[in-house]
Amino acid sequence: MSRYGQRTRVGQAVSTFGQPTPTNMPSPEFLIIAGGGGGGNGINAATNGGGGGAGGYRCSVVGESSGGGASAENIFTAGQAVVYTVTVGAGGASNANGVDSSIAGSNISTITSTGGGRGHGTNAGANGGSGGGGKGDSVGIGTNGTGTAAQGFAGGAGSATNPFISGGGGGAGAVGTAGSPSSGVGGAGVASSISGSSVTRAGGGGGGAGLVATGGAGGAGGGGAGRGNSPSGLAGVAGTANLGGGGGGANDSTSPAGGAGGKGVVILRYPTSLAVATTLTVGTLTTSGGYHIYTFNDSGTIGWG
Numbered sequence: 001m002s003r004y005g006q007r008t009r010v011g012q013a014v015s016t017f018g019q020p021t022p023t024n025m026p027s028p029e030f031l032i033i034a035g036g037g038g039g040g041n042g043i044n045a046a047t048n049g050g051g052g053g054a055g056g057y058r059c060s061v062v063g064e065s066s067g068g069g070a071s072a073e074n075i076f077t078a079g080q081a082v083v084y085t086v087t088v089g090a091g092g093a094s095n096a097n098g099v100d101s102s103i104a105g106s107n108i109s110t111i112t113s114t115g116g117g118r119g120h121g122t123n124a125g126a127n128g129g130s131g132g133g134g135k136g137d138s139v140g141i142g143t144n145g146t147g148t149a150a151q152g153f154a155g156g157a158g159s160a161t162n163p164f165i166s167g168g169g170g171g172a173g174a175v176g177t178a179g180s181p182s183s184g185v186g187g188a189g190v191a192s193s194i195s196g197s198s199v200t201r202a203g204g205g206g207g208g209a210g211l212v213a214t215g216g217a218g219g220a221g222g223g224g225a226g227r228g229n230s231p232s233g234l235a236g237v238a239g240t241a242n243l244g245g246g247g248g249g250a251n252d253s254t255s256p257a258g259g260a261g262g263k264g265v266v267i268l269r270y271p272t273s274l275a276v277a278t279t280l281t282v283g284t285l286t287t288s289g290g291y292h293i294y295t296f297n298d299s300g301t302i303g304w305g
């Protein structure tokens with residue numbers, strides 16, 4: 001049986017042109033990534049901010065993985081004359097969670113990826129698609145946030161012992177590391193070839209580290225780096241837009257802001273043997289490897305027939 005459109009029978013004709021019909025509606029594979037969480041702020045001579053968690057990562061591409069170590073999800077079959085709303089979540093500001101991304105239509109249950117958990121300079125890292133990293137603080141260990149099942153991993157805990165290094169944010173493909181004995185590194189993202197070439201997305205942000213030279217590295221897949229004390233007073237590095245990376249945590253000098261999380265993305269693809277969408281706003285259509293590929297870097301709509 002085919003994974004695309006309605007299950008194809010031997011000898012059944014499939015139209016390549018004109019309006020889609022009930023017998024040749026596509027069943028798109030999808031990649032839905034939410035906005036990454038913002039990194040934690042620094043607090044002057046007191047606290048280093050944790051790294052932001054990556055946006056939730058949901059994928060239905062055959063042979064690939066979803067976030068949190070899960071297998072690819074089931075695809076859905078598009079309904080004729082159904083217009084699907086595609087929401088692309090923004091990245092979180094300093095100390096703020098990322099925003100959910102989703103696909104919604106009248107014939108399916110909404111498919112939602114959860115925004116990444118924020119790192120923080122005064123509170124624990126937040127839960128999210130991937131969890132935020134815990135603060136580094138002499139008062140007590142900064143608790144890390146947890147990830148969402150089948151979307152992402154937890155962040156790393158912060159350290160309560162000198163030099164009070166914060167934890168890295170979780171990524172779609174790996175946990176963020178704890179802020180002890182070295183800077184907390186953001187968890188790695190997950191690679192997908194849905195766009196025609198392999199791209200790693202949804203890496204966690206690195207933790208801030210005010211008493212050492214270098215903050216934690218951002219996770220592969222758009223995670224922003226955390227800040228160390230050389231130079232001091234800089235905001236954490238932002239996560240990469242449309243990769244859903246977490247923002248980097250700031251150091252504890254002059255109370256700088258954490259880095260913003262990266263905006264998410266939604267990508268759909270199906271074989272070129274099936275008709276192109278008849279409704280498309282904001283998204284862009286490309287063709288590669290025998291697939292129609294629709295990429296949404298911002299919110300829009302799509303429909304067939």
